[in-house]
Amino acid sequence: MSIHLQFHSIELNTDVDASTYSFASGLNAVIGSYGTGKSSLFELIKFALGARKAKIMPTVRQRLRSVVLDVTLGQNRVLLTRNIGENRISVHHENGTSERWSAAGGNLPPAGGRLLEMLGLPMVRLSKKGLEKGEPLTFFDLYRFIYLPQSDVNLSVAGHAETMLLRKRKAIFELAYGLSSEQIRELLLEISALEAKRDDMRSAANAVERFLGEIGAPQESELHAAEIEARAALAEAETRLQAVKAGAYAALPGDQEALRSRISTLRIAAADTEAARSVTVAAVRRGESLIAQLDVDINREVRADAASTALSGLEFVTCPRCLQSISDRDVPAGHCLLCTQIQSSSTTVGHQREIERLTAQRDEAVALL
Structure with a gap:
């Protein structure tokens, strides 16, 4: 397997002008005296790729506005x-085609992941304590094998001196x-x-074991012996239960068929009685409703008779x-001149007859109930 990663050029833009540095295929040498910006050039390449901690000198950061990197990543x-600053x-x-990446997470695709994808490397995660899904590998874990900062020369190659990076390097x-x-x-x-x-x-089991020891709980061997004893007692109880059941069946009367027939007949009779009871309850409720209605009718006639008697001699003008x-x-x-309703033609005698009729009907309903 081989990884194709080639830088073609980098363009540095300021408010005044732009400078472009091209790289030929094969070996390139960037030379110059101390402080002329050789390391800054490589840090700006790292910055353009999406690094969050590129070491850009303050004077360069103050004057520079943007960086444009022409690069081949795999077949792209x-x-x-x-x-x-962005x-x-x-x-x-x-x-x-165009797209946007992010160097600091968020809604945009992460630059480190997209760079790995273009190089044909899978997105994998390494186990890390406290992270259920593990820690992801990014392009900049690979970049340690590509770019060795000046400060690491003669000290560390691809971060091998940092024990925290050993897993990722490997x-x-x-x-x-x-x-x-x-x-x-x-x-x-x-x-x-x-x-x-x-x-x-294991930690939970040890904690439980310590707790059981502190409260004086029996040991596992003691519990095992108790389990064996309990199982033996259970088997003996099962044997005795079967013997009791067999004795009980033997003690039952011989004429089982007649007894079953009698029980079946009683069950049918009980069901018929329950049905009759339901019908009777419904009839009682209807009778109670009829008596209540008759009471209302009798009271109405009594009031009408009283009103007729009290006002019979009055003529309102x-x-x-x-x-x-x-x-x-x-x-x-x-x-009626007052309420304009039809005046009842019933007389006191008529009211008394209606009251007597309703009362007789009520007495009959009570007797039936």
Whole structure:
């Protein structure tokens, strides 16, 4: 497996002008006296690729406005444009399409992930304590094998002197040279998660064991002996239960068929009785409703008879409330001058007869109930 990564040029833009530095295929040498910006040039390449901690000199950062990097990543030739002080990277592909990346997360695709994708390397994660999904490998883990800062010369190659980076160095090296794969890294991540789960369960088990020891709980061997004894007692109880059941069946009367027939007959009779009871309850409720209605009718007739008796001799010619004359009201014959409703033709004798009839009907309903 080989990774094709080639820088073609870098363009530095200020408010005044622009400077372009081109790189030929093969070996390139950037030479110059101390302080002329050789290291800054490589740091600006790193910045254009999406690094968040590129070491750009203050004077350069103050005057520079943007960096444009022409680079080939695998089979993709792109122009990466990044403004100083911004985390967004504008990406223009050779086929005319464009997209945007982010150097600091967010909603845009991360630059480190997209660079790995263009180089044909899988996006994998390494196990890390406290992170359930692990820690992702990015392009800048690979970049340590590509760019050695001046400060690391004679001290560290690809970060090998930093023990915290050892896992990432090893993983990215294996991926770059085909010694590992995405599936293997996923399996290693799963193994790490299972080992962490195993350790947690061991810690929980030890805590439980200490707690049981502190409260004087029996040991496992004692519990095992007690379990064997309990199982033996259970088997003996099961044997005795079967013997009791067999004795009980033997003690039952011989004429089982007649007893079952009698029970069946009683069940049918009980069901018929329950149905009759339901019918009777419904009839009682209807009778109670009828008696209540008759009570209402009797009370109405009693009130009508009382009103008829009390007002029979009165002929209203004025309103008893406002004292205005009502004798000239145009009310049809047989209607009340006050309320204009039809006057009842019933007499006291008629009311008494209706009351007697309703009372007799009520007494009959009570007797039936």
